[in-house]
Amino acid sequence: MSYLPPQPYPPMPGAPLTAYPHPIAPPPGHAVLVVSVNRGPYVVPVPTTSRFKIDRRPVPIPGEGTWHIAVPAGPHDVRYTDFLGVPIVTTSVVAQPGAAHHLSFRFGGWRNRVHDGHGTDVTRFGLWSNYSILLVALAAMVPLCCGGLALVGAFSTSP
Numbered sequence: 001m002s003y004l005p006p007q008p009y010p011p012m013p014g015a016p017l018t019a020y021p022h023p024i025a026p027p028p029g030h031a032v033l034v035v036s037v038n039r040g041p042y043v044v045p046v047p048t049t050s051r052f053k054i055d056r057r058p059v060p061i062p063g064e065g066t067w068h069i070a071v072p073a074g075p076h077d078v079r080y081t082d083f084l085g086v087p088i089v090t091t092s093v094v095a096q097p098g099a100a101h102h103l104s105f106r107f108g109g110w111r112n113r114v115h116d117g118h119g120t121d122v123t124r125f126g127l128w129s130n131y132s133i134l135l136v137a138l139a140a141m142v143p144l145c146c147g148g149l150a151l152v153g154a155f156s157t158s159p
Contacts (some may be wrong), residue, residue, distance in 0.1 A: 001088040019067035031095035040107030
């Protein structure tokens with residue numbers, strides 16, 4: 001796994017947000033989001049196919065692990081989206097100046113969730129996982145296909 005090269009900070013307003021693989025001290029008037037991301041049970045890991053965004057600004061996170069991001073104090077919308085921009089999981093956090101706020105993004109077999117540093121589920125929106133969507137689609141398709149084949153078979157054997 002490769003890490004981003006060290007970046008100078010504090011981030012300037014409007015500058016792109018940077019994720020560090022090591023703990024950082026928050027600049028004055030800022031807080032640190034400590035974001036943990038798991039791989040998920042998928043063949044292709046979620047962090048490599050999705051985009052991490054804070055207040056609709058993309059933050060380049062190269063993969064799974066724990067990342068430290070300096071953000072201005074105040075309320076923030078934090079989310080993972082798919083490559084088309086559709087939210088996979090979202091949450092909100094109110095960053096206090098000088099504090100570290102932990103968020104753990106867990107991509108599971110059934111649901112995608114976000115937990116805070118105390119283990120409390122803080123998910124505002126969590127899309128079903130790819131496997132759940134696949135099971136629901138199969139459950140709907142099998143009766144349609146099998147029922148359709150039965151109707152074709154019934155009409156083709158009648159005199």
